[in-house]
Amino acid sequence: MDLRENKSRLILIVVTLGAALVIAVASCSGGGGEDDGGSGGSASGQESNGESEDPTEDPAGGDDEEEEEPAAEILAEVTGEQDIVLAITRAEREAGGFLTVEGTIHNAGDDEWRATAWAGDENELADNGFSMAGATLVAHEEGRRFLILRDTEGRCLCTNFGLRIDPGDTINWYAQFPEPEPETTEVDFQIGQMPPATIEIR
The missing domain is CATH 2.60.40.1240 (Immunoglobulin-like)
Structure with missing residues (x-):
């Protein structure tokens, strides 16, 4: 009787651990996907900000090119x-x-x-x-x-x-x-x- 009870408890423990392990693996897999997505979104946001705040860009560059040449001196x-x-x-x-x-x-x-x-x-x-x-x-x-x-x-x-x-x-x-x-x-x-x-x- 004790042997059977011990065996049943052992099987129950193994099943419980197995289920817990499956849930843990599933959770880790789902979290990893979210992290990747979040990381990708963050990187994309940083790249977009980097483009708009590029220090090499001259916001007024186009205006400079469109400026009219100074009028010639009249002799x-x-x-x-x-x-x-x-x-x-x-x-x-x-x-x-x-x-x-x-x-x-x-x-x-x-x-x-x-x-x-x-x-x-x-x-x-x-x-x-x-x-x-x-x-x-x-x-x-x-x-x-x-x-x-x-x-x-x-x-x-x-x-x-x-x-x-x-x-x-x-x-x-x-x-x-x-x-x-x-x-x-x-x-x-x-x-x-x-x-x-x-x-x-x-």
Whole structure:
């Protein structure tokens, strides 16, 4: 009787321990999955935060790229011919023995503007039409007048404006001339019926 009772108790203990062991294993397996998930979520959160707080990023970088360039310095400006404003922003000597003059033309009037007379009086330049072809430079120090450069077919080394300049429009232009003497530092730029614009050259 004692032997049977001892055997029964032993079987009961073994069954109980086995059940406890199964429950423990199941619990450990479930906990491990949750830990992995939590750990993964935490890592993902840290990675996301790391991206948004990257010290190498410049939040204002895009704004810097979109900033407009500072306006060019105006060397001279004259107004004439139906409220046309001619500005000169650059007059520099170039390698090769010529002088480049650049600027803008603004139509401040109420009507579209076209001036074929700006092509000048020379027959060779007539085909340039509405352009800077008739522009000249006068170097008073040398007592010389410089005409615009052109190629062998009479095309000026200058801007052609096409058909017209509409009211409110501002057009960039350039014109190239023979280079004055090195000692010459000042010239008068003139075209059409516009007043002469005195500019310093470099």
